[in-house]
Amino acid sequence: MAQNHTRIAGAPHxxxxxxxxxxxxxxxxxxxxxxxxxxxxxxxxxDGGFGELSIEAIAADAxxxxxxxxxxxxxxxxxxxxxxxxxxxxxxxxxxxxSVQKDMSLxxxxxxxxxxxxxxxxxxxxxxxxxxxxxxxxxxxxxFLWPRxxxxxxxxxxxxxxxxxxxxxxxxxxxxSLYGPIYMRFLIRHDKLDENFADEICxxxxxxxxxxxxx
Amino acid sequence: MAQNHTRIAGAPHxxxxxxxxxxxxxxxxxxxxxxxxxxxxxxxxxDGGFGELSIEAIAADAxxxxxxxxxxxxxxxxxxxxxxxxxxxxxxxxxxxxSVQKDMSLxxxxxxxxxxxxxxxxxxxxxxxxxxxxxxxxxxxxxFLWPRxxxxxxxxxxxxxxxxxxxxxxxxxxxxSLYGPIYMRFLIRHDKLDENFADEICxxxxxxxxxxxxx
Amino acid sequence: MAQNHTRIAGAPHxxxxxxxxxxxxxxxxxxxxxxxxxxxxxxxxxDGGFGELSIEAIAADAxxxxxxxxxxxxxxxxxxxxxxxxxxxxxxxxxxxxSVQKDMSLxxxxxxxxxxxxxxxxxxxxxxxxxxxxxxxxxxxxxFLWPRxxxxxxxxxxxxxxxxxxxxxxxxxxxxSLYGPIYMRFLIRHDKLDENFADEICxxxxxxxxxxxxx
Amino acid sequence: MAQNHTRIAGAPHxxxxxxxxxxxxxxxxxxxxxxxxxxxxxxxxxDGGFGELSIEAIAADAxxxxxxxxxxxxxxxxxxxxxxxxxxxxxxxxxxxxSVQKDMSLxxxxxxxxxxxxxxxxxxxxxxxxxxxxxxxxxxxxxFLWPRxxxxxxxxxxxxxxxxxxxxxxxxxxxxSLYGPIYMRFLIRHDKLDENFADEICxxxxxxxxxxxxx
DNA sequence: ACTTAACCGAGACGGTACGTCGTGTCTTGCC
DNA sequence: GGCAAGACACGACGTACCGTCTCGGTTAAGT
Numbered sequence: 001m002a003q004n005h006t007r008i009a010g011a012p013h014x015x016x017x018x019x020x021x022x023x024x025x026x027x028x029x030x031x032x033x034x035x036x037x038x039x040x041x042x043x044x045x046x047d048g049g050f051g052e053l054s055i056e057a058i059a060a061d062a063x064x065x066x067x068x069x070x071x072x073x074x075x076x077x078x079x080x081x082x083x084x085x086x087x088x089x090x091x092x093x094x095x096x097x098x099s100v101q102k103d104m105s106l107x108x109x110x111x112x113x114x115x116x117x118x119x120x121x122x123x124x125x126x127x128x129x130x131x132x133x134x135x136x137x138x139x140x141x142x143x144f145l146w147p148r149x150x151x152x153x154x155x156x157x158x159x160x161x162x163x164x165x166x167x168x169x170x171x172x173x174x175x176x177s178l179y180g181p182i183y184m185r186f187l188i189r190h191d192k193l194d195e196n197f198a199d200e201i202c203x204x205x206x207x208x209x210x211x212x213x214x215x
Numbered sequence: 216m217a218q219n220h221t222r223i224a225g226a227p228h229x230x231x232x233x234x235x236x237x238x239x240x241x242x243x244x245x246x247x248x249x250x251x252x253x254x255x256x257x258x259x260x261x262d263g264g265f266g267e268l269s270i271e272a273i274a275a276d277a278x279x280x281x282x283x284x285x286x287x288x289x290x291x292x293x294x295x296x297x298x299x300x301x302x303x304x305x306x307x308x309x310x311x312x313x314s315v316q317k318d319m320s321l322x323x324x325x326x327x328x329x330x331x332x333x334x335x336x337x338x339x340x341x342x343x344x345x346x347x348x349x350x351x352x353x354x355x356x357x358x359f360l361w362p363r364x365x366x367x368x369x370x371x372x373x374x375x376x377x378x379x380x381x382x383x384x385x386x387x388x389x390x391x392s393l394y395g396p397i398y399m400r401f402l403i404r405h406d407k408l409d410e411n412f413a414d415e416i417c418x419x420x421x422x423x424x425x426x427x428x429x430x
Numbered sequence: 431m432a433q434n435h436t437r438i439a440g441a442p443h444x445x446x447x448x449x450x451x452x453x454x455x456x457x458x459x460x461x462x463x464x465x466x467x468x469x470x471x472x473x474x475x476x477d478g479g480f481g482e483l484s485i486e487a488i489a490a491d492a493x494x495x496x497x498x499x500x501x502x503x504x505x506x507x508x509x510x511x512x513x514x515x516x517x518x519x520x521x522x523x524x525x526x527x528x529s530v531q532k533d534m535s536l537x538x539x540x541x542x543x544x545x546x547x548x549x550x551x552x553x554x555x556x557x558x559x560x561x562x563x564x565x566x567x568x569x570x571x572x573x574f575l576w577p578r579x580x581x582x583x584x585x586x587x588x589x590x591x592x593x594x595x596x597x598x599x600x601x602x603x604x605x606x607s608l609y610g611p612i613y614m615r616f617l618i619r620h621d622k623l624d625e626n627f628a629d630e631i632c633x634x635x636x637x638x639x640x641x642x643x644x645x
Numbered sequence: 646m647a648q649n650h651t652r653i654a655g656a657p658h659x660x661x662x663x664x665x666x667x668x669x670x671x672x673x674x675x676x677x678x679x680x681x682x683x684x685x686x687x688x689x690x691x692d693g694g695f696g697e698l699s700i701e702a703i704a705a706d707a708x709x710x711x712x713x714x715x716x717x718x719x720x721x722x723x724x725x726x727x728x729x730x731x732x733x734x735x736x737x738x739x740x741x742x743x744s745v746q747k748d749m750s751l752x753x754x755x756x757x758x759x760x761x762x763x764x765x766x767x768x769x770x771x772x773x774x775x776x777x778x779x780x781x782x783x784x785x786x787x788x789f790l791w792p793r794x795x796x797x798x799x800x801x802x803x804x805x806x807x808x809x810x811x812x813x814x815x816x817x818x819x820x821x822s823l824y825g826p827i828y829m830r831f832l833i834r835h836d837k838l839d840e841n842f843a844d845e846i847c848x849x850x851x852x853x854x855x856x857x858x859x860x
Numbered sequence: 861a862c863t864t865a866a867c868c869g870a871g872a873c874g875g876t877a878c879g880t881c882g883t884g885t886c887t888t889g890c891c
Numbered sequence: 892g893g894c895a896a897g898a899c900a901c902g903a904c905g906t907a908c909c910g911t912c913t914c915g916g917t918t919a920a921g922t
Contacts (some may be wrong), residue, residue: 208423638853
């Protein structure tokens with residue numbers, strides 16, 4: 001769990017062991033919580049996106065009072081973040097094959113696969129919604145992007161150590177050069193986004209670096 | 216391809232030379248049209264973004280009946296597209312300095328400058344809105360991205376001819392590798408987006424290609 | 431034509447022989463005028479009534495510009511009045527059978543027949559509309575009610591002369607006692623309104639008067 | 646007959662003893678309900694009438710959301726009916742002086758007084774609106790006319806028993822002959838409607854009957 | 861034949877109100 | 892004290908007509 005960077009989330013009360021005491025009154029309904037998250041994802045995949053998604057509809061679909069939604073999630077953004085960001089965790093881990101290019105390429109292919117699936121709509125909705133909702137894009141960054149990027153640093157570092165990449169490379173620059181094109185094609189849809197695209201980018205970016213003399 | 220120009224727009228009637236005849240009835244008010252577009256941009260720069268923008272407010276600000284807005288623009292998306300996409304035309308032309316890297320870098324710096332300015336909110340709104348509105352992202356592509364990309368092809372082509380880039384390069388791949396990182400930082404805001412970033416990307420991508428032996 | 435009491439109407443220009451001269455310019459289109467009146471009656475019979483009737487719809491149905499309607503009729507009221515009030519003229523003349531009761535009864539039966547027909551909706555619309563439009567109820571009075579009432583005076587007068595009614599009777603009171611019940615049932619619809627009702631009222635009111643000693 | 650009371654109204658929920666249970670959810674705000682009715686009457690007295698009255702204005706005046714109005718009253722008509730018809734109840738009861746003519750005359754005078762007052766506009770609006778809204782005129786009949794008419798039957802019946810009216814009289818015919826003229830003058834405004842008119846009609850109609858031999 | 865002037869259709873214009881939807885808050889009785 | 896139900900004030904939606912305003916195109920009478 002750990003970071004919980006943004007207090008955006010709707011994790012159940014008792015999750016942190018701050019105190020042995022449970023607060024008085026009826027405890028939060030885990031059933032409602034999950035029902036809400038499920039309905040959120042469901043509707044997000046159906047409808048036009050973040051803008052079209054209504055709390056009213058979520059509450060209705062989840063058989064839950066609107067109050068219950070508002071009680072636990074301050075904004076629609078927080079809810080959507082919560083609903084999605086816990087999901088694709090395992091799937092996007094980085095492999096360790098002994099080759100940077102292969103490691104990166106494999107993980108990028110998996111990202112593309114997700115973006116092309118139903119869940120892609122949710123990512124699109126998050127980024128889109130984030131353009132007019134600072135909290136939302138922040139949640140996306142902190143809870144989706146950053147956890148992965150930390151692993152990516154390690155993957156690239158291994159490459160440097162193996163001499164596949166020049167020492168002193170700007171890792172953030174490299175990562176944005178690798179992932180930027182994917183997000184761009186995903187969002188603007190001006191060109192084909194298939195899994196081979198991962199290889200092509202890695203070829204262009206990482207090969208170029210390979211040939212570069214060590215600083 | 217095919218700049219079919221997506222009949223999303225609210226260009227004045229007589230613009231296309233389909234017919235010498237003017238249609239009957241009172242002609243469209245050019246004054247109203249411009250007032251609406253002006254107000255749209257104005258409010259778009261102020262408010263939270265595409266989602267916060269209301270047609271009601273635009274009509275009020277432009278001293279125009281709501282009907283007049285709806286008569287000419289089918290959706291808010293179409294209106295925003297129209298309002299912005301005619302604007303930053305001149306500014307984003309490509310120079311011709313004799314060096315691909317310099318040409319690209321200079322133009323990319325100008326793009327970054329725009330994205331960082333007030334007008335950047337409009338671009339963000341368009342891309343965001345486009346995630347749940349196919350027509351809108353289509354308009355963005357056809358009327359903003361494509362016209363520029365055509366010039367970019369020529370710029371890269373000159374580089375190939377001068378031997379700065381290997382012949383047979385995948386131009387679309389190169390361009391996405393150059394611009395993708397910019398859009399990614401712009402939209403996700405996970406890292407600093409200043410004009411130097413243009414140079415860094417060009418350094419990474421185009422230098423890598425330079426070192427690559429001709430196919 | 432004579433009375434033209436309220437200048438509500440849309441009679442064609444040249445109708446009055448004020449001057450041998452025709453004004454310059456294109457003369458009014460008789461075709462349009464009739465088409466408008468026709469469509470007005472048609473829609474009035476269909477729709478919910480005066481309130482539901484829209485000038486927009488009339489103009490569309492009549493294949494006429496809205497301007498043409500507004501040019502000739504200042505209000506919807508004026509238009510409706512004009513459309514209807516010329517129609518049922520002949521039909522409501524009073525007979526002269528030699529018996530007041532028979533004369534009145536026959537004419538009242540004809541009125542009831544009209545009220546029960548499609549044209550009844552127009553009368554209802556006029557009276558209804560007249561409740562929030564002084565001009566309209568005035569037009570109804572002056573152009574429908576009064577012309578008939580003048581004839582009714584004569585009919586009753588003949589009855590007085592024949593000794594069927596007491597001299598010095600309040601004719602207006604009598605007429606309202608005869609017609610009031612009809613209009614009441616017509617508008618409130620709380621009881622059956624058939625042609626026999628005419629006889630029943632005449633029986634009650636005129637018989638009562640007959641038995642009354644001459645003043 | 647059958648006071649089925651036309652479920653047009655916005656009476657508070659619990660009014661009918663259908664069930665001991667209160668429905669779930671926040672109960673209806675009695676305060677809002679009354680505020681809406683109050684504002685309706687107020688505006689109805691001011692403006693041109695039923696047609697000029699706008700729900701928008703009512704909601705604004707009552708400090709209430711438009712939704713709340715629409716939630717409880719299906720049409721403007723229903724609202725107006727509700728606003729008025731509960732009001733003039735006490736005032737129009739029939740006296741019992743021992744004389745039919747006096748009883749009727751007194752009550753008719755009170756009706757005329759109301760019609761001439763501000764509240765008359767509401768009656769006019771109801772009848773006018775009822776011409777294009779079956780439910781509205783039904784409400785007027787069932788909730789205004791009928792309750793009074795039932796009392797009128799008793800009044801007339803007493804007259805028959807006292808020998809002031811012939812046995813076997815058609816009570817409905819008599820009542821329409823008495824009230825019809827009042828409504829006619831009220832709606833068409835072709836002649837003076839003052840309280841003496843009540844006496845005149847009673848004189849004409851009831852005197853005539855008095856002289857009539859018993860069947 | 862040419863001008864002048866009013867009419868005509870079409871339809872865009874600034875507005876007002878419509879009736880609906882979703883917002884976030886509130887108020888109940890039950891659990 | 893959480894929960895569902897659902898009413899509440901509010902604000903924007905997209906639509907229908909309002910009455911006014913331009914247009915190009917007739918249709919005559921007066922030159």
